[in-house]
Amino acid sequence: MVFQVALRPYRYPSEPQPPDVELGTTKFTIRDLHAWYGNQHVLHDISIAIPAHEVTAVIGPSGCGKSTFIRCLNRMHELIPGARVAGTVCLEDADVYASNVDPVLIRRRVGMVFQKPNPFPTMSIRDNVLSGLRLTHALERDRADDTVERSLRRAALWDEVSDRLDKGGATLSGGQQQRLCIARALAVEPEVLLMDEPCSALDPIATARIEDLLLSLREEVTIVIVTHNMQQAARVSNRTAFFLQGELVEYAVTDEIFTSPGDKRTEDYITGKFG
Amino acid sequence: MPPRHTNREYEDELRTLRERLLLMAGRVEQMIANSVKALVNHDLALAKATIEEDYKVNRAEVDNDELCLLILAKRQPLASDLRFITLALKMVTDLERIGDLAVNICERAIDIGTGISPPVHAKIPHMAELAQSMVSEAIDAFVNGDADKAQLVIERDAQVDAVYHDIHRDMFALMMQDGTLLRGGVHLQTVSKYLERIGDHATNLAELVVFMVKGKDIRHLGKLDDET
Numbered sequence: 001m002v003f004q005v006a007l008r009p010y011r012y013p014s015e016p017q018p019p020d021v022e023l024g025t026t027k028f029t030i031r032d033l034h035a036w037y038g039n040q041h042v043l044h045d046i047s048i049a050i051p052a053h054e055v056t057a058v059i060g061p062s063g064c065g066k067s068t069f070i071r072c073l074n075r076m077h078e079l080i081p082g083a084r085v086a087g088t089v090c091l092e093d094a095d096v097y098a099s100n101v102d103p104v105l106i107r108r109r110v111g112m113v114f115q116k117p118n119p120f121p122t123m124s125i126r127d128n129v130l131s132g133l134r135l136t137h138a139l140e141r142d143r144a145d146d147t148v149e150r151s152l153r154r155a156a157l158w159d160e161v162s163d164r165l166d167k168g169g170a171t172l173s174g175g176q177q178q179r180l181c182i183a184r185a186l187a188v189e190p191e192v193l194l195m196d197e198p199c200s201a202l203d204p205i206a207t208a209r210i211e212d213l214l215l216s217l218r219e220e221v222t223i224v225i226v227t228h229n230m231q232q233a234a235r236v237s238n239r240t241a242f243f244l245q246g247e248l249v250e251y252a253v254t255d256e257i258f259t260s261p262g263d264k265r266t267e268d269y270i271t272g273k274f275g
Numbered sequence: 276m277p278p279r280h281t282n283r284e285y286e287d288e289l290r291t292l293r294e295r296l297l298l299m300a301g302r303v304e305q306m307i308a309n310s311v312k313a314l315v316n317h318d319l320a321l322a323k324a325t326i327e328e329d330y331k332v333n334r335a336e337v338d339n340d341e342l343c344l345l346i347l348a349k350r351q352p353l354a355s356d357l358r359f360i361t362l363a364l365k366m367v368t369d370l371e372r373i374g375d376l377a378v379n380i381c382e383r384a385i386d387i388g389t390g391i392s393p394p395v396h397a398k399i400p401h402m403a404e405l406a407q408s409m410v411s412e413a414i415d416a417f418v419n420g421d422a423d424k425a426q427l428v429i430e431r432d433a434q435v436d437a438v439y440h441d442i443h444r445d446m447f448a449l450m451m452q453d454g455t456l457l458r459g460g461v462h463l464q465t466v467s468k469y470l471e472r473i474g475d476h477a478t479n480l481a482e483l484v485v486f487m488v489k490g491k492d493i494r495h496l497g498k499l500d501d502e503t
Contacts, residue, residue, distance in 0.1 A: 230353060258353045258354060259353070259357060259490060260354065260358070260490025260491075266354075267354050268278055270353045270354050271280065271355060271356050272281050272282060272285065273278035273279060273280055273281065274281045
């Protein structure tokens, strides 16, 4: 594994921040990020600041590096054999790749929800929600019930499952399972939620519920969402980053990027001129 | 060759909309010319024929709005496509209003044709040419995506307004001198007002072209509250 080690807490650089992001409201500052799968160089020189308490969408064609990028934010990328990164990824003022950083604790602060809902099949709904806390030895037993209810309420699932918390997570519908996964991620009180195409396996109604949920969740957590659905990115996000062939082509306020993108490559992609 | 939409049906829909807009614009340009010609030549038959042409313009407004709605529903356009559809929806309204104004001129021509009237002010044909050229060049700017040309159209509206004020003043002076010219004089003043409104609608078209090309809304510049 190759990465730049920050031997002391990261300081804001002297050079200007990316536009529209004020100092003090940034959750992630990524500088000169590169990523590889073996010899395949999949992310090139990515520098971006992700604001706190906003939804940032990441769009681009298949293979452009979207999922790799978000996996670099919570050190999931390095779990893949042969994968490596270079550059700095700072969660507020701390480099997540510093040598003294425990990746498990990073993943607690930066949770993740995947494309295919993946509740633990042998666990009940209740135990699914609590699994992250148990894994990090952070579960307070006398607060377990409160934690389960709070997490399921935040995921807009409590009303549908409160009478069957001991049933298996796999007994739920696809949309409910995905919200259970969100509740599971929220139970550890993350600061950031990474979502990798969370609605692509869901029907329109379930999708609408998840999108509605994002609008309320962003008041509590910072959200980065990878999506193939540009209309979804337009609906739910505050800012959008367009990736192409491992490069960050354009990063702007969502309303601007979908009405008047600055880069022709962005324009061609979002208007469906794929060549 | 500029890149095309991967979905050919979508590409066809946009091309069809563009062609229909051009057809509608050409029709109203001709109506402007014919309405003033009918006025100047006291050609009542031409006036009536021009009025009947408005049916096609109204039909086009309905059909083009419907096509825009279908595209919005089916394609959920973004970026330049979204700006183009927005332009189309607004352009259709402005073109339809220009057609109505040409009809109004024809109606005044029919009225004047039967009564005492001062001579048609020499500047009315000139004003009509100005207004017609504004519409024509705004459409050219739209076809070619030429924001600079559209800007020139916007600036020309001041000339139309100046001629309107000249005509208005001169007709007023004539009517003050000879009261029998009042009815016809008022008609001619109103015709100049219709042409001035056509100039305003052409300005709207040009502003829409700037929005389509540059993504910048330049309407009401200087007239908006600073806080908006």
